[in-house]
Amino acid sequence: AAAPVETFDDFLFGRLLGAALANPVSPAFGCDPQAAMDALGSDHGPDRLIDLLVRTGPYGDGFGAVPDGLSLDLLRENPHGIDLGPLEPRIPEILSTEDGALDVAPAQIVDDLPNLAASLDDPVPGVVLVGRRHLRSNNSWMHNVEVLVKGRERCTLQIHPDDAGRIGVADGETIRVTSITGSVEAPAEVTDAIRPGVVSLPHGWGHGVAGTNLSVASTRPGVNSNVLTDPGEIDPLSGNAVLNGIPVELAAV
Known part of the structure; x- marks a missing residue:
């Protein structure tokens, strides 16, 4: 137990x-x-x-x-705060490097630059997906607060007018986004704030999954952008998952 x-x-x-x-x-x-x-x-x-x-x-x-x-x-x-005085510098005494300086060009990164240069010759995907955040979202923990999620839909797929015209979708209509790992559907937000060939879906959504005990968030579930990420793709230096620049295909629904 x-x-x-x-x-x-x-x-x-x-x-x-x-x-x-x-x-x-x-x-x-x-x-x-x-x-x-x-x-x-x-x-x-x-x-x-x-x-x-x-x-x-x-x-x-x-x-x-x-x-x-x-x-x-x-x-x-003191609900309005307590003045603790001016900020005090803590560098370099808190640095743990041997020379007490910031290493802005670690050998691991410098040694990998040839691989980065070679990748510039790789085939360019037709469309790539990137993430984004919203001030009233902050990933996901604000989604269960009614005053922060009310109003217009925020879990939208931002898409350039040229790409929207190519697949025949208008603002507010549903687009299916497909990668090698999965597919989601989201309303289109046609905007020239994003460049052609790039679409953007916010992360932190997808509250419609069974077992989600968020009464407010579940009424505006959005879609889970992680469905489109490949767990086998990681950054070789940091080990972080690749969450941006994901090749995708688009289709009007």
């Missing part, structure tokens, strides 16, 4: 508290563990964890070690 949520909460709390009390740069370094636990209380949930992180952070009160330091109670007493 799954462990109660409180058990995980206590485990996480204990790990964070132990690490903070053993951290020489924390204002709570060397604090008595029982005194710290008494100060934080025994209630489970995010408030206790936030209070712990605030009080053991660089501006925290260290459970009394720094009388003017921050705590969750102090932040609540």
Whole structure:
């Protein structure tokens, strides 16, 4: 059987508290563990964890070690914020490189430049897909807030007028987008803000999948752009998935 949520909460709390009390740069370094636990209380949930992180952070009160330091109670007493003074530079002391400088041309990247140059001779796909974000979306976590998702459709396929005319689709009509891994259908947003040969679909959508427990988001599900990405395509240097420049075919529905 799954462990109660409180058990995980206590485990996480204990790990964070132990690490903070053993951290020489924390204002709570060397604090008595029982005194710290008494100060934080025994209630489970995010408030206790936030209070712990605030009080053991660089501006925290260290459970009394720094009388003017921050705590969750102090932040609540100042809902408009607390002025902590001007920003202070932390470079170069926080750099972990041997020479204390930023390496803007790592050997791994420089050595791979010939491969990049050679790729310029590769055949150019007819149409490629790129992603995009929206200010009122922020990936997906804002999609379940009614005030942020109301209004016009935002999960649209942006397409240049030339490409829209070529496949015979008008603004607002449905386009089928197909890659080697899958296919999705989305309303067209015909715009000259995107160049010919490129279409754009926002990521973070696709809330119509069975088991999605988002009552607001499921009413405006959109489509999952990850259906079109190839899990076998990765950036050889970083290991990141290739999420842009995906060759696709378009068709009016």
